[in-house]
Amino acid sequence: MAIAAGIEDLNVYGGSACLDVRELCVHRGLDVARFENLLMREKAVALPCEDPVSFAVNAAKPLLDAMGEAERARIEMVVTCTESGIDFGKSLSTYVHHYLGLGGNCRLFEIKQACYSGTAGLQMAVNFVLSGTSPGAKALVIATDLSRFALADAAAIQEWAYSEPSSGAGAVAMVVGDAPHVLQIDPGAYGNHGFEVMDTCRPGPDTEAGDADLSLMAYLDCCERAYRDYARRVEGADFRSSFAYLCFHTPFGGMVKGAHRHLMRKLYKAPPAEIEADFDRRLGPSLAFGQRVGNTAGGSVFVGLAGLLESAELAGPCRVGMFSYGSGCCSEFFSGVVTPDGQRRLRARGIGAELDRRHRLSLEEYELLLRGEQVIRFGQRDVAIDPGAVPAAWAALQGSGRLVLEGMAGYHRQYRFV
Amino acid sequence: MDRDSILAIVIGQVREVVPDLEAQPISGGDAMADLGINSIERSEIVMNTLEALGLDLPMVQTHGPRNLGELADLLHAKLKRT
Numbered sequence: 421m422a423i424a425a426g427i428e429d430l431n432v433y434g435g436s437a438c439l440d441v442r443e444l445c446v447h448r449g450l451d452v453a454r455f456e457n458l459l460m461r462e463k464a465v466a467l468p469c470e471d472p473v474s475f476a477v478n479a480a481k482p483l484l485d486a487m488g489e490a491e492r493a494r495i496e497m498v499v500t501c502t503e504s505g506i507d508f509g510k511s512l513s514t515y516v517h518h519y520l521g522l523g524g525n526c527r528l529f530e531i532k533q534a535c536y537s538g539t540a541g542l543q544m545a546v547n548f549v550l551s552g553t554s555p556g557a558k559a560l561v562i563a564t565d566l567s568r569f570a571l572a573d574a575a576a577i578q579e580w581a582y583s584e585p586s587s588g589a590g591a592v593a594m595v596v597g598d599a600p601h602v603l604q605i606d607p608g609a610y611g612n613h614g615f616e617v618m619d620t621c622r623p624g625p626d627t628e629a630g631d632a633d634l635s636l637m638a639y640l641d642c643c644e645r646a647y648r649d650y651a652r653r654v655e656g657a658d659f660r661s662s663f664a665y666l667c668f669h670t671p672f673g674g675m676v677k678g679a680h681r682h683l684m685r686k687l688y689k690a691p692p693a694e695i696e697a698d699f700d701r702r703l704g705p706s707l708a709f710g711q712r713v714g715n716t717a718g719g720s721v722f723v724g725l726a727g728l729l730e731s732a733e734l735a736g737p738c739r740v741g742m743f744s745y746g747s748g749c750c751s752e753f754f755s756g757v758v759t760p761d762g763q764r765r766l767r768a769r770g771i772g773a774e775l776d777r778r779h780r781l782s783l784e785e786y787e788l789l790l791r792g793e794q795v796i797r798f799g800q801r802d803v804a805i806d807p808g809a810v811p812a813a814w815a816a817l818q819g820s821g822r823l824v825l826e827g828m829a830g831y832h833r834q835y836r837f838v
Numbered sequence: 839m840d841r842d843s844i845l846a847i848v849i850g851q852v853r854e855v856v857p858d859l860e861a862q863p864i865s866g867g868d869a870m871a872d873l874g875i876n877s878i879e880r881s882e883i884v885m886n887t888l889e890a891l892g893l894d895l896p897m898v899q900t901h902g903p904r905n906l907g908e909l910a911d912l913l914h915a916k917l918k919r920t
Contacts, residue, residue, distance in 0.1 A: 454876060617898060633878045640881060678878045682885055830855035 423609065425549040426600025426756055428540070428558070431727045432771045433479035433591045434713040435464035435566075436822070437779045437813045439786050441585040441714070446743035447739075447783050448584070459673025459707060463588040463714030465781055466566040468794035468809050469824040472504045472591075473515045474476070478821040480593035481768065483560075484520050487595075495595075497527040497548060501537035501718040503622055504565045505530065506798065506833070516562060518664075519823055519835060530603050533622070535669050536746025537718035538563030538592065539754070546605050556598065563719035564591035568626065568795060571783060583632065586672040588714020592722040596663035601765055603725060603740070603756040607817070609657075611649025613642045614750035618680035620793070621747065625798030634673065635747055642751035643679045643743055644686055650753040659687055663755065665732060666702045667724035670710040676703060679743075704736040705732040729758060729766040736760065779813040796828060803828045839917060844891065845910035851886045852906070855879050866907025867881070891917060 441463055445455045466475070484492060498520075500512040511530035531537045531544070538561070545559035566589035594602075619638045622632030651657040668676045676725045680699050684690040690698070708727030710716070716723050721744045728740065745751040781789070794809040804827040807814050817838050818826065826834045849864050856875055864873065870880045884900050887909075893916060903909040 429858050451874070456876075458876075458878070631901075633880060633899065634901045636877050636881050637884075637901055640885070641896045641898055678881055681882070685885070685889065 422607070422660065423550055423552055423598055424600055424604055425546045425598055426596065426605040427600055427603040428591065428595045428597045428599050429483050430594045430602050430722065430726060430766060431479050431482050431769050432476050432592075432709055432713075432719070432723055433475055434771075434775045435466060435470060435475065435589050435710070435778060435782050436817050436820075437465050437467055437711070437810065438462045438775070439465050439781045443783060444585055444786070447792045450585075450801070456673055458586075459711060460585050460633055460714070461711040463585065463713075464566075464590050464716075464778070465786060466589045467789070467790060467813055467832060468740070468796070468805050469807050469814070469826070470501075470566070471796070471825050471833070472502050472506060472564045472566060472587065473519075473567060473833060474823045474825055475589065475591035476512060476516045476562040476593065477519045477835075479564065480516065480520055480560060480562055480592035481821075481823075483593055483595055491558070493496055493523050493559050494556055494558045494597075495522055496525060496554055496557040498522065499541040499544060499559060499561045500530045500534075501541035501561065501563040502530060502565055502716055502736070503532060503534050503537065505532065512564065515564075515609070515833060515835070518680065520562075534746035534748050534752050535671075535717045535720060536714075536750045536752065537745050538720075538722055539742075539752050540750075541718075541742035542594065542722075543595065543610070543752070543754075549596060549598055550607060555573045558597035561596055562591060563716070565589065565717035565719065567715070570793065573703035577663075583628075586715045587628075590713040590716030590719055590723060591827040592716070592719035592726070594722065600756075601759070602729070602762040603758055605754070606654075606739070609650065609654045610752055610754040611646045611651070611653060611752070613649060617747075617749050619747045621751060626792070628745070629707055636678065638747070638749050639669075639675065639745050640679055640682045642745050642749060643683055643753075646743065646751045646753040647683060650755075654697055659683060660698070661704065661742070662737060662739060664707065664738035665758075666727050666741045667728055668703065668743040669721045669745045670707065670724055671715045671720070673707045673711060709771060710776070726766060726771055729763045730772060734758060734760045734763050737797055777816070779810070779816045781813070785810045785813075796825070800828055801831050816826075839914075841910050841914040844913050844917070845864055845907060847890050848883070848887050848906050848913075850866070851883045851890065855883050856885065864906070866910065867905055869905045885912065893917060893920065
């Protein structure tokens with residue numbers, strides 16, 4: 421019998437602090453009415469005591485805590501997927517593996533390809549399971565990213581303008597194995613499209629550069645071509661009828677809406693009213709959590725999957741089409757099956773309730789964090805973090821059982837659970 | 839099709855996608871961003887124009903023009919090549 425493979429369990433961590441982006445738009449003097457078409461509400465903002473490691477561990481720990489000792493011992497691969505790396509050599513996965521208390525018989529590594537990284541990690545893990553080289557083994561795949569840019573002056577803020585409200589933070593942890601309750605991957609059903617383009621990049625640890633138009637165009641081109649490659653491989657595939665729901669990489673909701681419209685026009689010359697209704701029905705549910713964390717980069721398409729399972733009403737098993745895009749660029753369209761059982765498991769994680777518990781930053785607190793004076797910089801050797809930079813957020817973290825960053829000692833990151 | 843007819847199609851698509859600009863005179867020297875058109879609307883205008891011209895091009899190949907006139911020039915050159 422063929423092996424099933426996919427996501428057994430999944431959790432989203434959206435940080436411990438967030439900002440209302442409508443307030444931010446008013447504050448920056450952006451056109452609020454037009455802004456609302458872009459479908460953003462809140463974004464997660466990382467505190468100085470949070471980094472991609474703490475985000476990853478805080479996403480994964482609830483999954484590990486729910487597993488028995490024997491099951492945990494079968495995790496034989498930890499893949500971190502990120503464009504927010506903290507070292508050129510040592511991967512985030514080594515810290516994650518340590519703080520989760522996993523066994524030594526484990527492959528530990530990190531994957532980078534902008535926002536495509538999470539899908540690359542998932543496919544790596546799925547193929548590990550499908551290969552049958554270690555029957556019953558599981559992989560832990562964690563996409564973790566945060567945007568933290570040092571904005572020195574007003575000119576930098578002006579340049580950032582429309583991407584500031586969408587730049588978020590978040591981690592998605594997935595246990596991948598042969599009992600895929602949350603998403604059973606359709607084996608061999610995928611399509612890719614990639615080419616070299618300079619649309620957005622992170623040329624330094626605290627900088628992001630790019631061209632919004634070029635990035636949007638590359639995303640649209642990839643969405644169409646990756647889907648066409650999927651359709652070439654999968655007999656009888658039809659974008660309109662094969663997928664009950666869709667989850668796309670979500671820099672912000674408006675971009676997903678644009679890509680969906682592009683595809684529906686290109687493939688079917690569909691009229692605007694049909695496109696709008698189809699978007700609301702098949703893609704609307706996937707935006708539930710993305711609207712509350714902002715762009716989570718590598719994890720974003722899986723934040724979409726979690727949102728779908730949280731907010732859609734599944735009557736039975738159904739197929740989901742997933743589209744992942746990472747600047748630079750590489751993309752993939754793939755699919756899998758979700759069930760009411762998986763939905764029940766996902767809802768039991770209480771992701772929405774955790775997001776509700778975040779500290780809501782005032783604009784003064786946000787701008788203090790934006791200056792980044794308390795944040796550990798890439799390459800620093802010894803430094804202690806002042807945990808009280810935003811006292812109310814720090815107080816809210818106490819007793820949460822979450823991992824926080826305390827500082828660096830000889831380049832070694834120091835963490836503790838609070 | 840000549841370049842000015844293409845420019846007229848581009849401007850027609852601008853007016854269709856962003857009806858708020860009804861009272862605004864628009865010419866080849868205008869840049870979409872300066873007219874307050876956001877990135878999603880800009881891509882929709884380009885996509886609709888390509889469709890109207892029957893041009894099947896990757897969107898990234900339409901990147902670079904600094905105003906509507908330059909976009910018309912680029913599309914005119916692409917159309918001549920097909």
